[in-house]
Amino acid sequence: xxxxxxxxxxxxxxxxxxxxxxxxxxxxxxxxxxxxxxxxxxxxxxxxxxxxxxxxxxxxxxxxxxxxxxxxxxxxxxxxxxxxxxxxxxxxxxxxxxxxxxxxxxxxxxxxxxxxxxxxxxxxxxxxxxxxxxxxxxxxxxxxxxxxxxxxxxxxxxxxxxxxxxxxxxxxxxxxxxxxxxxxxxxxxxxxxxxxxxxxxxxxxxxxxxxxxxxxxxxxxxxxxxxxxxxxxxxxxxxxxxxxxxxxxxxxxxxxxxxxxxxxxxxxxxxxxxxxxxxxxxxxxxxxxxxxxxxxxxx
Amino acid sequence: xxxxxxxxxxxxxxxxxxxxxxxxxxxxxxxxxxxxxxxxxxxxxxxxxxxxxxxxxxxxxxxxxxxxxxxxxxxxxxxxxxxxxxxxxxxxxxxxxxxxxxxxxxxxxxxxxxxxxxxxxxxxxxxxxxxxxxxxxxxxxxxxxxxxxxxxxxxxxxxxxxxxxxxxxxxxxxxxxxxxxxxxxxxxxxxxxxxxxxxxxxxxxxxxxxxx
Numbered sequence: 482x483x484x485x486x487x488x489x490x491x492x493x494x495x496x497x498x499x500x501x502x503x504x505x506x507x508x509x510x511x512x513x514x515x516x517x518x519x520x521x522x523x524x525x526x527x528x529x530x531x532x533x534x535x536x537x538x539x540x541x542x543x544x545x546x547x548x549x550x551x552x553x554x555x556x557x558x559x560x561x562x563x564x565x566x567x568x569x570x571x572x573x574x575x576x577x578x579x580x581x582x583x584x585x586x587x588x589x590x591x592x593x594x595x596x597x598x599x600x601x602x603x604x605x606x607x608x609x610x611x612x613x614x615x616x617x618x619x620x621x622x623x624x625x626x627x628x629x630x631x632x633x634x635x636x637x638x639x640x641x642x643x644x645x646x647x648x649x650x651x652x653x654x655x656x657x658x659x660x661x662x663x664x665x666x667x668x669x670x671x672x673x674x675x676x677x678x679x680x681x682x683x684x685x686x687x688x689x690x691x692x693x694x695x696x697x698x699x700x701x702x703x704x705x706x707x708x709x710x711x712x713x714x715x716x717x718x719x720x721x722x723x724x725x726x727x728x729x730x731x732x733x734x735x736x737x738x739x740x741x742x743x744x745x746x747x748x749x750x751x752x753x754x755x756x757x758x759x760x761x762x763x764x765x766x767x768x769x770x771x772x773x774x775x776x777x778x779x780x
Numbered sequence: 781x782x783x784x785x786x787x788x789x790x791x792x793x794x795x796x797x798x799x800x801x802x803x804x805x806x807x808x809x810x811x812x813x814x815x816x817x818x819x820x821x822x823x824x825x826x827x828x829x830x831x832x833x834x835x836x837x838x839x840x841x842x843x844x845x846x847x848x849x850x851x852x853x854x855x856x857x858x859x860x861x862x863x864x865x866x867x868x869x870x871x872x873x874x875x876x877x878x879x880x881x882x883x884x885x886x887x888x889x890x891x892x893x894x895x896x897x898x899x900x901x902x903x904x905x906x907x908x909x910x911x912x913x914x915x916x917x918x919x920x921x922x923x924x925x926x927x928x929x930x931x932x933x934x935x936x937x938x939x940x941x942x943x944x945x946x947x948x949x950x951x952x953x954x955x956x957x958x959x960x961x962x963x964x965x966x967x968x969x970x971x972x973x974x975x976x977x978x979x980x981x982x983x984x985x986x987x988x989x990x991x992x
Contacts, residue, residue, distance in 0.1 A: 594883075663835050666838065670837070671841065730960070
């Protein structure tokens with residue numbers, strides 16, 4: 482398999498994996514339990530989910546480390562063993578990938594707000610991400626996926642920490658936007674234009690968005706990103722927005738809906754298309770089929 | 781510029797040192813604490829709430845404004861209490877058990893305090909029993925619950941059920957909110973009200989408490 486970034490630069494479109502959190506919730510997590518708790522407690526289930534995404538045709542598998550920075554783990558009282566939570570998650574992903582897919586480390590928000598509007602100093606937050614990223618990079622991941630960011634300053638801290646450890650590690654940085662009558666903004670007020678510029682400036686190799694929206698909104702977000710950056714794009718929509726039906730949570734967008742609208746993401750020139758909350762191996766299979774039919778895969 | 785408008789402007793701009801200084805100055809000048817609160821600090825926070833609602837400003841601006849409002853409120857609180865001024869109502873708020881997300885809940889707390897309510901914030905990961913017990917012992921009229929996870933939403937139902945078992949339904953009213961929560965869901969679990977965002981939550985609490 483060629484290196485991750487080489488494939489992107491060569492114009493290949495890669496299929497990401499789908500949801501981890503919602504899959505875990507259906508199978509083993511109790512309400513409110515952190516997904517990272519499953520890494521040690523339910524290794525077999527994590528391995529099975531990763532395996533199903535590889536079988537479905539994902540070109541990359543993300544480690545179950547979205548909330549595994551020390552600051553975030555502390556919120557869930559799981560910070561006694563930051564090293565194991567990160568290392569084991571990467572190893573599970575790698576065992577499932579078996580050289581059929583890239584192993585990508587997921588890094589999500591710290592769960593804290595930076596000073597002056599929050600209570601956390603930038604140094605403390607950077608140190609927390611640095612610690613997590615050292616474990617992840619030491620495990621030999623092929624890329625870092627920075628996900629669901631809403632604060633550009635926080636996203637920048639992650640990217641800089643990763644580059645500080647390994648200047649050559651490919652980084653895809655994604656933020657989560659809400660549609661407002663005045664356009665797309667993160668809850669912290671970051672526009673797509675500001676994200677495109679700021680993430681690139683910090684050193685991201687790919688930029689884009691995940692979560693918060695179904696594929697419909699992601700087409701609009703991708704279009705805006707394309708207007709503001711030359712960098713390759715990565716988009717990972719939810720399977721729509723969560724709906725509750727008699728107490729059960731469901732996501733409305735079927736694999737077919739996702740795949741048919743995702744063609745527009747290809748037209749915009751998005752390089753990595755995956756899924757976030759509510760997407761399943763069937764969604765990834767549908768994306769795989771659509772992308773293979775759209776343009777022949779170059780190996 | 782009007783002295784109270786200057787306080788409001790300091791809140792809107794999120795300048796907490798200035799808000800505190802200006803508040804202290806008008807206290808020293810003998811302006812009634814309630815007037816300073818209503819026409820200075822709360823007036824400023826109302827503007828902030830409205831600008832946030834229409835996406836003119838965002839979370840960082842609201843949090844900085846809240847800091848400024850609290851800086852002034854800390855000075856007024858002892859005076860208001862000494863003067864025997866009663867609050868518009870006592871509200872217990874918290875993010876439900878298993879859920880660690882408290883940005884939205886904090887925002888509701890800020891807006892409620894800004895609207896003159898007495899808020900007891902139990903934080904995140906709060907057990908249903910604790911919410912009900914606190915509301916009962918503190919004599920609160922509303923429990924406001926937040927959940928950001930679809931998996932923790934059902935905990936809201938437990939609070940509603942506990943209140944019913946304790947025959948407190950109607951005495952202590954329930955307000956629910958959070959990203960995955962909808963009006964339909966609120967009705968399904970028997971909650972008294974749903975707030976779709978922080979500003980709306982304040983309007984709903986006013987209705988529940990019968991104040992304007």
